[in-house]
Amino acid sequence: xxxxxxxxxxxxxxxxxxxxxxxxxxxxxxxxxxxxxxxxxxxxxxxxxxxxxxxxxxxxxxxxxxxxxxxxxxxxxxxxxxxxxxxxxxxxxxxxxxxxxxxxxxxxxxxxxxxxxxxxxxxxxxxxxxxxxxxxxxxxxxxxxxxxxxxxxxxxxxxxxxxxxxxxxxxxxxxxxxxxxxxxxxxxxxxxxxxxxxxxxxxxxxxxxxxxxxxxxxxxxxxxxxxxxxxxxxxxxxxxxxxxxxxxxxxxxxxxxxxxxxxx
Amino acid sequence: xxxxxxxxxxxxxxxxxxxxxxxxxxxxxxxxxxxxxxxxxxxxxxxxxxxxxxxxxxxxxxxxxxxxxxxxxxxxxxxxxxxxxxxxxxxxxxxxxxxxxxxxxxxxxxxxxxxxxxxxxxxxxxxxxxxxxxxxxxxxxxxxxxxxxxxxxxxxxxxxxxxxxxxxxxxxxxxxxxxxxxxxxxxxxxxxxxxxxxxxxxxxxxxxxxxxxxxxxxxxxxxxxxxxxxxxxxxxxxxxxxxxxxxxxxxxxxxxxxxxxxxxxxxxxxxxxxxxxxxxxxxxxxxxxxxxxxxxxxxxxxxxxxxxxxxxxxxxxxxxxxxxxxxxxxxxxxxxxxxxxxxxxxxxxxxxxxxxxxxxxxxxxxxxxxxxxxxxxxxxxxxxxxxxxxxxxxxxxxxxxxxxxxxxxxxxxxxxxxxxxxxxxxxxxxxxxxx
Numbered sequence: 001x002x003x004x005x006x007x008x009x010x011x012x013x014x015x016x017x018x019x020x021x022x023x024x025x026x027x028x029x030x031x032x033x034x035x036x037x038x039x040x041x042x043x044x045x046x047x048x049x050x051x052x053x054x055x056x057x058x059x060x061x062x063x064x065x066x067x068x069x070x071x072x073x074x075x076x077x078x079x080x081x082x083x084x085x086x087x088x089x090x091x092x093x094x095x096x097x098x099x100x101x102x103x104x105x106x107x108x109x110x111x112x113x114x115x116x117x118x119x120x121x122x123x124x125x126x127x128x129x130x131x132x133x134x135x136x137x138x139x140x141x142x143x144x145x146x147x148x149x150x151x152x153x154x155x156x157x158x159x160x161x162x163x164x165x166x167x168x169x170x171x172x173x174x175x176x177x178x179x180x181x182x183x184x185x186x187x188x189x190x191x192x193x194x195x196x197x198x199x200x201x202x203x204x205x206x207x208x209x210x211x212x213x214x215x216x217x218x219x220x221x222x223x224x225x226x227x228x229x230x231x232x233x234x235x236x237x238x239x240x241x242x243x244x245x246x247x248x249x250x251x252x253x254x255x256x257x258x259x260x261x262x263x264x
Numbered sequence: 265x266x267x268x269x270x271x272x273x274x275x276x277x278x279x280x281x282x283x284x285x286x287x288x289x290x291x292x293x294x295x296x297x298x299x300x301x302x303x304x305x306x307x308x309x310x311x312x313x314x315x316x317x318x319x320x321x322x323x324x325x326x327x328x329x330x331x332x333x334x335x336x337x338x339x340x341x342x343x344x345x346x347x348x349x350x351x352x353x354x355x356x357x358x359x360x361x362x363x364x365x366x367x368x369x370x371x372x373x374x375x376x377x378x379x380x381x382x383x384x385x386x387x388x389x390x391x392x393x394x395x396x397x398x399x400x401x402x403x404x405x406x407x408x409x410x411x412x413x414x415x416x417x418x419x420x421x422x423x424x425x426x427x428x429x430x431x432x433x434x435x436x437x438x439x440x441x442x443x444x445x446x447x448x449x450x451x452x453x454x455x456x457x458x459x460x461x462x463x464x465x466x467x468x469x470x471x472x473x474x475x476x477x478x479x480x481x482x483x484x485x486x487x488x489x490x491x492x493x494x495x496x497x498x499x500x501x502x503x504x505x506x507x508x509x510x511x512x513x514x515x516x517x518x519x520x521x522x523x524x525x526x527x528x529x530x531x532x533x534x535x536x537x538x539x540x541x542x543x544x545x546x547x548x549x550x551x552x553x554x555x556x557x558x559x560x561x562x563x564x565x566x567x568x569x570x571x572x573x574x575x576x577x578x579x580x581x582x583x584x585x586x587x588x589x590x591x592x593x594x595x596x597x598x599x600x601x602x603x604x605x606x607x608x609x610x611x612x613x614x615x616x617x618x619x620x621x622x623x624x625x626x627x628x629x630x631x632x633x634x635x636x637x638x639x640x641x642x643x644x645x646x647x648x649x650x651x652x653x654x655x656x657x658x659x660x661x662x663x664x665x666x667x668x669x670x671x672x673x674x675x676x677x678x679x680x681x682x683x684x685x686x687x688x689x690x691x692x693x694x695x696x697x698x699x
Contacts (some may be wrong), residue, residue, distance in 0.1 A: 023311040026420065154438060161565040162572070172536055173441040186350075236533035 002046040003106060011041030012072070012103055016096035023167055024091035032088045038096065049073065056120035061131040065264075068106030070131070072099045074139035078182075082143070084217045086178055090168050094146045095138035126200045133193030138254045139203060140186020145251030148177035155241055176240050178248055180233040187230050194219055218256030226250035267307075268400065271333045271351055272319030275373050278350045279317075285343045293387075294394035297338055301396060304328070305336055308398030310391040310405065312366070315582045316373050323398050332356075334369060357596055360404060366587040368410035369422060376421035376577045376584075381412050400608030411591045418587065419580040424573030428456075429463035432540050432561065436508055437463070439536050439559055447524070449506035451475050452513035453485035456542045456563075462633040465489050475499040477513070487604035503528045503537070509546060510540045511547040521553040529557055540566070577634045578626040587682050597665050603673055604664050608657055611680045619649045656680075 002010075018034035049070070052060040060066045079095055108260075121127050153174050170178070229246030233236030238246075273286060274678045280476065288296060293311045300306045300322070309322035320333060330353040354362050362371070367384045369376045388405045391397050397405070400629055416422055425431040433443075440446050449471050450461050453476045465472060472491035476482030479495065486493045494502045503509065503525070513519060520539070539560045540650065541548040553560030561569075598604060627638055656679065663672035 027417075035643060158435065158559045161561060162569070171437060171441045172439045177441070239534045240536075241556060 003049070004044055004051075005107070008041045008045045008048065008057070009103060009107070011037045011044065012100050015041060016100045019092045019096040023090065026168060028089075031092065031200050034092050034096065037091070038076060038099075039080070042073065042080070045069070045073050045164050054098040056118070058118065059131055061135065062118065062122060064109040065106040068109070068179070070135050070243065071138055071142070072102035072106070075102070075142055076097055076136045076141050078136070078139045082178075082182075086176075088170055088178070089151050090170070091143075091146060093141070093167065097249050098142060098146065121200065121204075124200070126196060130193055130200070133189050133196060135193075137190025137193050137259050140182050140189060141222070141247070141254045144179045144182035144186060147175045148180065148247035148251075151175040151179060151240065151244045152248070152257075155244075172240070173243070178243070179244060180230075183226060183230050183247060184249075187226055190226075191223065194223065199256050222250050222253030222256070225253060266456065267324040268321070268356055268359050268404065268523070269324050269330050269333065270319060270321050270354040270362055270543060271330050272317060273350050273352070274317035274319070274371070277352075278619055282343065282347060283315070283318065286313075286318040286337065286341050287315075288628065290386075290607075292392060293390050294396075297391055297394050297396035299340075300333075300362075300650050302335060303336075304334055304408050304583055306402050307395050308391075308602065310387050310397065310401060312384060312387040314380065317371075319366070321401065323400055348436045356599075357592065359593060361482065361592050363404065363408045364411045364592060365585075367408045368415040368584055368588065369412075370415075370581055371585055374426055375581055375618065376426075376573065378416070378422045380485070380498070381409075382413070382414070385409065392457075399440070399613060400605065402612070403605060403609060407591075408632065409593055411588060415584045415587055421577055421580040421584055424576045426540070426570050426574045426577060428563065428566045428570055429460045431566045431573065431649070432460050434573075434667070435466055435559070435561060435566075435569065436538050439538050439606050444470055445508040447471040447473070447505060449473050449475065449494070449499070449502050450485075450489075450491070450510040451509060451511040451519070451547065452543065453478075454512040454514070454543075457510055457512035458485070458488065460512075460540065460542060461489060464508065470510070473502060475502060504531045506612070507536070508538045508540070510542065513547050515543070516545060516611075518547055518549040520548040520552060522549055522555065525555050525558055527550045532557075542566070564616055594665065595628075598661065601664055605675060606678060607680075608660070611653065611657070611676075614680065615649050615653055619645055 013035045015037035018030050022030035022034055042219055049060055059070075060072050071143060076093065076099055079091065150169050151172055154175060158172070169175070225246055228238075229243050229250060232243040232246065273283060276285065288311060293313065297306075297309050297311060299308055304325050306322040307325055309320055312319045320337060320339075324333070325428070332350050334348065334353075337343075337351075338348065339447070363384075365371045366510065367381055369378065369380050372380050384405075388397065388409075392402075398536050421486065424542040436443060436446075443464070446469060448461065448471065449455050449466055450472065450570045453474065455586060472486075474482050474486040474489070474491045474495050475494040475496050475498070476485060477496050479493070482493050482496075497513065501638075503520075509520075511520065525537075534557045535560050539548055539552065541560065541562045548560060548562075552558055552623060563609065622644055626645070627641060630641070660672055660676045
């Protein structure tokens with residue numbers, strides 16, 4: 001674990017602590033502190049990614065650890081980008097544990113093996129485009145998943161005919177709208193990420209050597225499930241609760257995409 | 265501040281028919297406060313008159329007793345002379361504590377209700393405009409506003425609903441993002457329907473429709489909300505274009521059935537539908553609540569939500585009381601340091617005079633400004649003065665009260681060389697008028 005990783009983890013853990021306390025006490029200062037710590041961690045991680053990229057000549061996304069870390073980074077980047085529009089402070093309560101989980105999982109799995117010769121594909125623009133489209137697509141799915149989970153929680157609470165949740169979670173309508181927006185933006189990004197890799201394989205690879213594994217299988221499953229959810233939203237033919245469950249299932253398969261790297 | 269007194273009546277002991285005898289309109293408050301001052305009864309006073317209480321917070325003039333004030337209040341209203349016992353009197357620290365509790369909603373009929381805070385503020389501003397707020401009263405009310413805000417934000421006492429109408433509104437807010445864009449359909453023209461409907465309309469819902477079996481009665485009822493009337497036979501169609509339905513008819517059997525709602529939901533493309541059934545016997549079949557996207561609450565459900573909210577508020581009230589108690593101790597220490605309150609009051613009055621003079625000058629130079637622009641200038645200047653004074657005043661309070669720094673007050677006096685006794689802006693205004 002590098003010094004930069006330690007700092008990043010420290011900031012993310014502190015940000016999560018503030019976010020969780022914010023959920024309980026709802027004091028604006030706690031949210032600001034959480035955002036400040038998350039921002040500091042994000043800045044350190046950005047610097048770390050840039051440094052490794054420049055040093056190696058290709059983006060640090062070639063093993064499971066790096067992919068988990070990059071996903072954590074992309075989720076935060078996405079939250080910072082959408083916050084001015086959504087103004088959803090409470091989302092940080094749900095997001096920071098996910099960011100920390102992703103970052104910690106990265107630390108628990110094996111890191112880049114310096115002895116292994118990097119593939120020529122890594123040094124191409126195709127790889128950078130493929131990885132960033134895929135990772136940002138997954139980040140969109142995860143944040144969409146958080147809103148879908150909020151929708152399911154709120155729906156469950158209302159169906160039980162209890163008082164609204166103690167947490168100031170967004171209304172059903174808001175949760176549904178944001179979940180849909182993120183899914184519908186993330187889906188083409190993720191699709192382009194998938195197809196860019198396939199296209200590279202067609203143009204430069206040997207088709208006889210192609211043996212699809214868990215990675216490809218999970219990618220296609222997530223792609224189909226999230227596609228159904230997106231179709232449901234666009235056509236309003238599927239009920240919002242079912243659409244939210246589709247997003248949850250799609251996000252679960254997105255995790256498999258990352259895990260599929262192990263067998264890849 | 266040693267002469268601070270509170271006399272009043274409230275909902276706890278005084279029935280509404282007597283409370284309404286004592287009520288003051290906004291137009292009556294100013295002249296009454298002026299009468300007390302010019303009659304030598306008070307140096308200054310603030311009159312709070314709401315549907316649940318009439319309270320007079322006053323700084324008594326020399327030689328005046330609380331009984332004199334009660335006499336004045338009773339003499340100005342048609343209040344039964346033999347019900348003098350309904351008045352309560354509180355002095356000094358008790359009066360301060362009472363004001364803190366009132367402003368925080370802890371003394372309200374509905375525990376923690378937020379409206380009282382605005383009503384206390386209005387009472388203060390009205391008294392200030394009438395020139396009836398002295399420096400000690402000004403400090404007291406500013407402190408009360410600060411305490412009430414702290415209580416609300418830190419305990420969240422007003423967040424949970426405690427009435428059926430508020431519970432319905434609160435639940436609707438959990439379903440819809442912006443209620444002002446939603447359409448509401450009132451089925452039946454009963455009293456409960458009116459109460460719940462009014463709550464939604466007052467909270468910003470603009471599109472209201474009414475369907476009633478007796479069309480004429482429906483028209484009359486709709487006028488209350490400026491609503492559109494729908495023929496009773498057409499209400500199933502109206503469901504398609506409604507987001508919130510409040511049903512309170514006298515029908516002996518359910519009028520909204522599951523197959524009807526399933527069809528409606530398909531036509532609504534599964535957009536959420538909030539159904540509030542406050543009729544007994546119920547208007548909406550139980551199974552309707554199982555349809556996807558439909559959120560059905562009957563009167564018992566709403567009552568349970570309201571009871572849950574009340575229990576929650578009671579828990580939070582305990583925390584609020586302890587917050588008030590510690591703020592009161594701090595304020596009592598502040599009052600013990602008479603020099604501190606005088607100096608701060610003097611500085612505020614001095615700043616107020618400069619502020620008013622500069623504002624008038626600026627407005628004169630700017631020439632023809634609309635009332636809105638003039639208000640903008642006034643507010644900006646006020647904010648600048650308050651912001652500049654906030655930090656030094658907070659610091660000197662902290663140094664004197666918390667750290668007991670002996671010469672802090674002298675340093676503050678040196679920094680702000682105000683000649684005592686300072687005249688408040690209100691007093692200055694009065695002097696000008698008298699001249």
